[in-house]
Amino acid sequence: MKERGLLIVLSGPSGVGKGTVRKAIFSQNTDFEYSISMTTRKPREGEVDGVDYFFKTREEFEQLIKEEGLLEWAEFVGNYYGTPVEYVEKTLSEGKDVFLEIEVQGALQVRKAFPEGLFIFLMPPSLSELKNRIVTRGTETQDIINNRMAAAKEEIEMMDAYDYVVENDQVDLACARIRAIVTAEHCRRDRIALRYKKMLEVE
Amino acid sequence: MKERGLLIVLSGPSGVGKGTVRKAIFSQNTDFEYSISMTTRKPREGEVDGVDYFFKTREEFEQLIKEEGLLEWAEFVGNYYGTPVEYVEKTLSEGKDVFLEIEVQGALQVRKAFPEGLFIFLMPPSLSELKNRIVTRGTETQDIINNRMAAAKEEIEMMDAYDYVVENDQVDLACARIRAIVTAEHCRRDRIALRYKKMLEVE
Numbered sequence: 001m002k003e004r005g006l007l008i009v010l011s012g013p014s015g016v017g018k019g020t021v022r023k024a025i026f027s028q029n030t031d032f033e034y035s036i037s038m039t040t041r042k043p044r045e046g047e048v049d050g051v052d053y054f055f056k057t058r059e060e061f062e063q064l065i066k067e068e069g070l071l072e073w074a075e076f077v078g079n080y081y082g083t084p085v086e087y088v089e090k091t092l093s094e095g096k097d098v099f100l101e102i103e104v105q106g107a108l109q110v111r112k113a114f115p116e117g118l119f120i121f122l123m124p125p126s127l128s129e130l131k132n133r134i135v136t137r138g139t140e141t142q143d144i145i146n147n148r149m150a151a152a153k154e155e156i157e158m159m160d161a162y163d164y165v166v167e168n169d170q171v172d173l174a175c176a177r178i179r180a181i182v183t184a185e186h187c188r189r190d191r192i193a194l195r196y197k198k199m200l201e202v203e
Numbered sequence: 204m205k206e207r208g209l210l211i212v213l214s215g216p217s218g219v220g221k222g223t224v225r226k227a228i229f230s231q232n233t234d235f236e237y238s239i240s241m242t243t244r245k246p247r248e249g250e251v252d253g254v255d256y257f258f259k260t261r262e263e264f265e266q267l268i269k270e271e272g273l274l275e276w277a278e279f280v281g282n283y284y285g286t287p288v289e290y291v292e293k294t295l296s297e298g299k300d301v302f303l304e305i306e307v308q309g310a311l312q313v314r315k316a317f318p319e320g321l322f323i324f325l326m327p328p329s330l331s332e333l334k335n336r337i338v339t340r341g342t343e344t345q346d347i348i349n350n351r352m353a354a355a356k357e358e359i360e361m362m363d364a365y366d367y368v369v370e371n372d373q374v375d376l377a378c379a380r381i382r383a384i385v386t387a388e389h390c391r392r393d394r395i396a397l398r399y400k401k402m403l404e405v406e
Binding site: 120121123126127156157159160162163164165166176177179180181183184185187188189192193196197199 | 323324326329330359360362363365366367368369379380382383384386387388390391392395396399400402
């Protein structure tokens with residue numbers, strides 16, 4: 001029987017750079033599989049359907065909610081975001097690690113379904129830096145910026161539900177920390193002791 | 204106030220290659236400080252007093268036991284091994300990580316004094332490989348080899364007291380896993396959440 005893969009959940013306040021970090025991780029060789037999220041928000045410049053997100057209408061998304069086809073979903077600043085459950089379950093059961101990049105509300109739902117998952121909270125170096133990032137993205141109005149900052153503060157308070165906190169001071173450093181966390185988790189004694197004890201029985 | 208450093212304990216069955224892995228780690232730049240062990244065993248070819256171990260007589264060692272100057276000590280295959288406590292305490296309180304490479308018996312003692320330490324069990328890829336390593340070291344008699352193998356099996360059973368299990372299939376891979384574990388532990392939410400929550404109060 002194959003050992004189940006690890007579910008790796010990268011989350012954090014809006015604007016912290018989750019998408020940038022996730023892209024940087026998958027721009028190199030990795031052993032884990034990316035689970036593409038689904039959203040009803042409009043694609044940003046350069047975003048591709050089926051690569052960055054599955055872009056759906058509200059009607060399509062609500063249909064999937066009804067069918068319980070989502071591992072988690074949330075409405076955030078007026079848009080739905082969610083994770084189709086089928087791909088995650090299938091990939092984990094094949095023994096591969098699955099990587100989710102999702103909003104904080106969604107991560108808390110996933111924690112309930114997968115308490116053994118590996119939950120990583122991406123932190124801005126400071127709140128002023130977070131504001132800079134939201135402002136310089138240049139796609140948001142002042143109202144949205146204020147909403148996001150208020151939401152971000154609330155989200156940082158939710159850090160307690162996570163296993164790890166990774167500072168996104170530099171993208172390459174944040175990626176290295178996340179890779180290290182996954183490597184370390186694969187060495188955790190409670191995950192692998194059984195495998196090694198079998199060695200004693202066989203030899 | 205400075206945050207306390209991490210205590211990193213590398214241990215595992217006799218002959219698994221703890222010393223080789225430790226030397227490989229410290230042959231590169233690291234952020235952690237090596238705590239040199241003390242022993243009454245004779246120096247092996249190439250070992251230097253005050254670098255590989257502090258080599259002591261039985262009388263000197265027993266005096267230090269009396270004075271409670273050892274964080275842990277054990278008698279193993281006729282020799283004492285131990286860790287002077289002073290250096291460890293001082294270095295941790297300066298906020299630096301301390302690295303111990305010690306026998307399994309000793310590690311269990313350290314676990315009692317430092318339950319928050321990071322305990323890493325170095326595993327041979329197989330028991331036959333472990334025997335090869337003990338034999339090809341070429342310094343031991345057949346009796347000692349048999350004793351060591353019996354002790355190693357018992358020690359592997361003690362894996363449950365550890366946080367991580369690292370396979371020593373290749374020295375460079377084992378080193379990379381140990382570095383990853385230390386990086387990951389520095390990102391653990393329960394160690395650092397307070398620091399980040401202060402960010403919210405200040406700004």
